[in-house]
Amino acid sequence: MKQVVLIIGGRYQSNACGFIGEFEKLGGRVDHILCLKPSRGGIQRLKSTLGFLRVLGPTRLKAWSIHRLCKACGMQQLSTLKARWNYPGENSWDLLEDGFDLFAHAEQRNIPIHFSPALTETVIQRFTAKQPAILPMYGGGILPKAMIRDQRAEFVNAHMGEMPRYRGMNVLEWAIAEDMSPQVAVMVMNEKIDGGDVIWHQKIRVDGAITIADLRRTGYQHCFQAMAQAVFRYQRDPSLRTPQPPGARYYYRMHERIRKIVNAKLLAGSVS
Amino acid sequence: MFGKLRTVRNNRLYKPAHANRVLFDGLRIVGRTPTTEQALKNVIEWIKASFDATPDGGSSAYYRFGSGWKASYPETTGYLIPTLYEHAVFSADDGWRKLATGAADWLLSIQAAEGGWQGLQVDQKAELRVFNTGMILDGLVAAYRVEQDARYLDAAIKGMKWTFDTMDENGFFSRFNVVGGGAFDTLVVACLLMVVQCMAKEEQEKYRALAKRALDAHLSLQTENGWFRKCNFTGNDTALLHHLGYTLDGLLISSEILGDDTYYDAARRTAQRLLSKFEVNVELPAYTKADWTTHNDLGSRPSQCLTGYSQIAIVFQKIHARENDLRYLNAALKINDIVASIGNYRSSNAGIHYGISGSYPVNGNYQPFQMVNWAAKYHAESLLLSLGACMPKKLSP
Numbered sequence: 001m002k003q004v005v006l007i008i009g010g011r012y013q014s015n016a017c018g019f020i021g022e023f024e025k026l027g028g029r030v031d032h033i034l035c036l037k038p039s040r041g042g043i044q045r046l047k048s049t050l051g052f053l054r055v056l057g058p059t060r061l062k063a064w065s066i067h068r069l070c071k072a073c074g075m076q077q078l079s080t081l082k083a084r085w086n087y088p089g090e091n092s093w094d095l096l097e098d099g100f101d102l103f104a105h106a107e108q109r110n111i112p113i114h115f116s117p118a119l120t121e122t123v124i125q126r127f128t129a130k131q132p133a134i135l136p137m138y139g140g141g142i143l144p145k146a147m148i149r150d151q152r153a154e155f156v157n158a159h160m161g162e163m164p165r166y167r168g169m170n171v172l173e174w175a176i177a178e179d180m181s182p183q184v185a186v187m188v189m190n191e192k193i194d195g196g197d198v199i200w201h202q203k204i205r206v207d208g209a210i211t212i213a214d215l216r217r218t219g220y221q222h223c224f225q226a227m228a229q230a231v232f233r234y235q236r237d238p239s240l241r242t243p244q245p246p247g248a249r250y251y252y253r254m255h256e257r258i259r260k261i262v263n264a265k266l267l268a269g270s271v272s
Numbered sequence: 273m274f275g276k277l278r279t280v281r282n283n284r285l286y287k288p289a290h291a292n293r294v295l296f297d298g299l300r301i302v303g304r305t306p307t308t309e310q311a312l313k314n315v316i317e318w319i320k321a322s323f324d325a326t327p328d329g330g331s332s333a334y335y336r337f338g339s340g341w342k343a344s345y346p347e348t349t350g351y352l353i354p355t356l357y358e359h360a361v362f363s364a365d366d367g368w369r370k371l372a373t374g375a376a377d378w379l380l381s382i383q384a385a386e387g388g389w390q391g392l393q394v395d396q397k398a399e400l401r402v403f404n405t406g407m408i409l410d411g412l413v414a415a416y417r418v419e420q421d422a423r424y425l426d427a428a429i430k431g432m433k434w435t436f437d438t439m440d441e442n443g444f445f446s447r448f449n450v451v452g453g454g455a456f457d458t459l460v461v462a463c464l465l466m467v468v469q470c471m472a473k474e475e476q477e478k479y480r481a482l483a484k485r486a487l488d489a490h491l492s493l494q495t496e497n498g499w500f501r502k503c504n505f506t507g508n509d510t511a512l513l514h515h516l517g518y519t520l521d522g523l524l525i526s527s528e529i530l531g532d533d534t535y536y537d538a539a540r541r542t543a544q545r546l547l548s549k550f551e552v553n554v555e556l557p558a559y560t561k562a563d564w565t566t567h568n569d570l571g572s573r574p575s576q577c578l579t580g581y582s583q584i585a586i587v588f589q590k591i592h593a594r595e596n597d598l599r600y601l602n603a604a605l606k607i608n609d610i611v612a613s614i615g616n617y618r619s620s621n622a623g624i625h626y627g628i629s630g631s632y633p634v635n636g637n638y639q640p641f642q643m644v645n646w647a648a649k650y651h652a653e654s655l656l657l658s659l660g661a662c663m664p665k666k667l668s669p
Contacts, residue, residue, distance in 0.1 A: 066299050078300040081613050082554045085606065177598055252551035255605040258598055 001235050002132045002154070003031040007119065008102075009139015010036070015092050015224050016138050017099035022228035024109075028235070032127060033106055033113045036140055085253040095217040121147050128152040134235060136227055137189070145191055155189040156231060158223040162201065163187065164248035167194035172204070172219045173212060174251045176262045176271055182206065182215075184222045186230035188241055195248070199240045200230030209269040212262060283337040283641040289621035290337045290641075296617070297633035303616025311612035312655040314626040315648050316359055316368075318615075319352065321622045322645045323371060329378035333393050334630070335623025337641035343395035346382060347404035348646045349375050350389075353411030354663065355653050357418050362661040369418065376415035379408055380427050387434030391450065402438055402449040405431050406460030413466045414663070425470055432467040435460065436482050443489025454502035455493040456515045458522030458535075461486045462665070465529040469667050480530065487526055490519075491538055498541040499562055510559040510567045512638060513576075516542065517583025517650070524590050528666045536594070543587055543600070550603055555610075556581065558631060558638050575636025578614065578628050581607050582650035589657045608658060611651050 004023075008016045020030055070076055088094075106113050116123045119140045124147060127133050132152040143155060161171030162183040175182040182204040187196035204222045206215065234240050254262070265271055285291050296302070306314065322341070325332040330344025331352050353372045360368035383389060384400055389408050391401030409428050416424035440446045445453040445460060461483050468479040493501045500519050503511035520539045527535035545564055550556050557574035559567035566574045588604035591597065614632055619625045628647035630639025656662050 066301065069299070070301055073301075075296070075301050075303055076305075076613070078302050078610075078613070081302065081305055081610065084305075085554075174598070249599075250548060250551075251599060252602070253554075255602045255609075257605050258602055 002134050003127070004028065004231060004235070005032045005034055005127050005133045005135045006030050007034045007135055007137050007140050007155075008036065009141070011091075011093035012138035013102055014096035014098045015220065017102055017105075018096065018221065018224035019136060019138070019227050020102070020105065021099050022225050023232060026228060026232045028228065028232045029109075030111050031133075033102075033111055034119075034123070034127075034135075035113060035115050036119060037115050037117060085255060087253075087259075090213055090216050092220045092223075095213060096220050119143065119147070121150070124150065124153050134231055136231055143189065148189060148191055156186060156199070156227070156234075157189055157196075158184055158186045158227045158230075159194055160184055160204070160219045160223060161194075161251075163194065163198050164244040164246070166251060167248050168251040170254045171251050172215060173254055173259065173262045176215070176265055177254075177258055182219065182271075184219070184226040186226050193250075195244065197241045197243050199234045199242075200226055202226040202229065206266070206271045209267050211266060212259065215266055279635075285337070287337075287621075289619045289624055293617065293619070293624055293629075293634055297629075297635070300633075302610075302613040303618075305609050305613045306616050308608065308612075308655055308658055311608070311616065312359070312362075312652060312659070314612075315615055315628065315652045315655070316363075318626045318628070318643070319356075319645065319648050319652065320371070321625070322648070323375070325623075328394065329374040330394060331375065331645045334639065334642040334644040335627060337634075341623060343393040344378070345393050345645065346379060346389050347391075347401075347407045348649060350379060350404075350408030350411035352645065352649045354414035355649050355656065357414050358656050358662050359652065362656060362659065372411075373415060373419060376411055376419075376424055379411060380423060383427055383431065387430040387432075388438075388448070389431070400434070400448050402435055402445040402447075402453070403457065403460055405435050406457075406463040409435075409463040409467050413463075413470060416470065417663070417667075425467075428467045429471065432464050432479070435464055436479065439482065439486060443485045445486070450505050451502075451507040454504070454507075454515070455490055455500040455511075456503060456505075456518040456522070458487060458490050458520075458526060459518040460522070461490070462522040462525035462529070465526055466665055469529055483526065484530065484532070487523070487535055491535070494538055494542070495562060497562075497564060498545045499560065499564060500542065501562075504559075510561055513556055513558055513560070513580025514583065514638070514646075515580075516546070516560075517580045517587065520587045521583060521590075524587060525665045528664075539587065540591060543584075543591055546584055547588065547600060547603055550584070550607070554606065556584065558636060569637035570633075570635075575631045575633060575638065577630070577636075577638050578611050578632050579630065579644065579647040579650050581611050582628075582647065582654040585611075585654040586650065586657055589654070604654070605658065608651075608654055612655070615651065 006016060066077060135153055135155045137155050137157045163185040166175055172182050184202045184204060185198050186200040187198050190196040202222060204219055280286060285294055322332040325341035326344040328344050330349040333342040333345035335341050353375050356368045356372035360366060386400060388400035388405040391398040391404050409431050412424045412428040438445055438447050445457045465483050468476050500511055503515045503519055520542055523535040523539035555576055557566040558577035559569055561567055568574050585604040585607040588600040592601040615626055615628045623643055627643030628651050630642045630644045634641055
């Protein structure tokens with residue numbers, strides 16, 4: 001059976017706790033935890049200490065001047081307009097609470113924790129040299145092609161949309177906008193964005209009148225539940241892995257006018 | 273150094289109104305995002321100023337920083353007419369209808385005996401031009417539909433026949449045309465079809481067949497990846513977003529009038545590429561190369577073509593209306609917000625006040641240092657479309 005190596009980036013502790021909790025409930029065991037933490041070497045420490053001086057740097061001064069100019073003239077930066085469609089405050093680290101202290105939990109269960117400043121082939125090979133691994137991903141950014149092609153390392157992520165119908169961003173909201181039932185898909189990552197082989201699909205239950213933030217919170221919870229189910233079952237049955245059929249559709253950040261429609265549907269409790 | 277000084281002198285950048293605009297664009301500072309209704313009010317105010325700037329009933333082609341308002345532009349006055357009629361209905365203000373009718377009357381007064389209209393602005397000597405004539409037909413058909421005055425239709429039919437007569441044996445409009453014609457002439461065909469559908473049924477068949485021949489010929493300019501060759505008035509090997517906009521809208525309107533999905537499908541193929549290119553970067557470059565990569569017209573970065581933006585927003589809204597695919601509406605709304613914010617710029621100079629520049633930033637390669645009336649027209653039309661206030665180009669049976 002393949003080992004399970006959990007990868008955690010800076011802000012994903014709550015998702016990781018959720019995954020471990022659900023995975024252990026099913027009887028699974030995480031073999032290693034790999035924490036991605038930027039190195040805090042001498043130069044970085046110095047940079048961080050003198051960080052306040054950056055305010056006086058030309059880039060910061062320019063940004064500050066532009067900000068003041070916009071305020072004085074009642075205008076905005078084009079980047080501010082575009083950032084409006086990012087809807088801050090709705091990421092998992094904003095909406096989910098840490099279930100428990102991950103490090104204390106790992107210690108209690110004898111799960112070795114490793115630290116690395118970045119996800120590299122060498123780091124991964126340290127885990128996969130003896131035994132192939134399934135690597136549930138919570139953070140870690142875009143993976144280099146060579147790493148994805150490594151047959152002994154299967155990086156797995158959960159996506160809040162049915163595949164291949166809902167690839168891209170804000171897909172949970174897009175499913176509601178299109179009167180489809182929202183789902184989570186767990187995939188083995190490949191070179192295409194959201195194009196990996198699917199190992200698990202799970203419907204997201206939406207109960208009663210809720211807001212988009214509630215919906216996303218529920219979605220994230222379903223994500224780690226689905227991830228636990230998927231990894232547990234896939235460890236035991238590799239045939240679960242199936243390529244996505246054709247017909248992929250990509251979605252992008254949602255404009256507020258369409259978001260209003262989604263919000264109205266959710267608040268009316270008409271989504272099931 | 274001298275080049276920069278020349279730019280300052282030629283574009284009168286020593287004037288505060290001009291310098292401010294260049295400064296704000298350079299710093300990527302735009303106005304607050306107005307509501308759709310307010311954005312429409314802004315741009316229509318500029319369009320009115322462009323009419324007020326000329327003595328003949330036409331709309332000034334553009335406000336150029338270096339030389340001020342230009343003379344009336346028959347081509348773009350033509351396609352401003354339907355937008356003015358639509359705005360008259362939307363705002364319940366008959367003044368816009370009078371402005372549109374006055375513009376149509378002016379176009380009748382400058383029609384050549386052969387049936388076509390001249391290229392360029394009215395103060396310049398230019399031969400008759402197919403593309404310009406086509407755009408004027410759009411205006412005359414709108415005037416006929418609203419005013420029910422046969423003079424407009426008669427003039428439009430005469431113009432339509434002249435245009436079809438210029439068509440070459442391969443189905444292209446290579447004679448009497450800008451850069452010998454190109455993919456953008458699909459919009460000429462669409463305008464010809466707008467006229468044809470107003471004619472008696474028994475007369476329509478011949479012209480519909482000719483239009484189909486022309487459209488099929490122009491479809492051969494579409495490449496495998498949905499890009500279009502010969503899609504730039506300067507005849508170089510990049511496609512300008514504005515001219516892609518003409519091409520796609522021409523295909524969509526033609527498809528609607530002819531009831532033939534071939535042209536719709538072709539337009540959609542290109543639109544799909546534009547949709548993903550826009551959404552990934554939340555911007556579209558003014559110029560694209562044959563493999564859809566960006567052409568950097570400002571050295572290390574591209575400018576954006578605001579006319580093309582609004583035209584693509586119109587195309588996206590039409591695709592959404594037909595397929596109910598919200599992704600297209602989503603992108604169109606974002607584009608409208610971007611153009612409306614860039615245009616939400618107040619100035620003591622009427623030429624700049626709420627004007628839409630040819631390029632963003634204003635010193636981009638396409639129509640540099642100019643507020644152009646065709647950018648204002650397409651922005652207004654895109655906003656009207658999003659408010660559900662545009663008249664369909666196809667006549668109801």
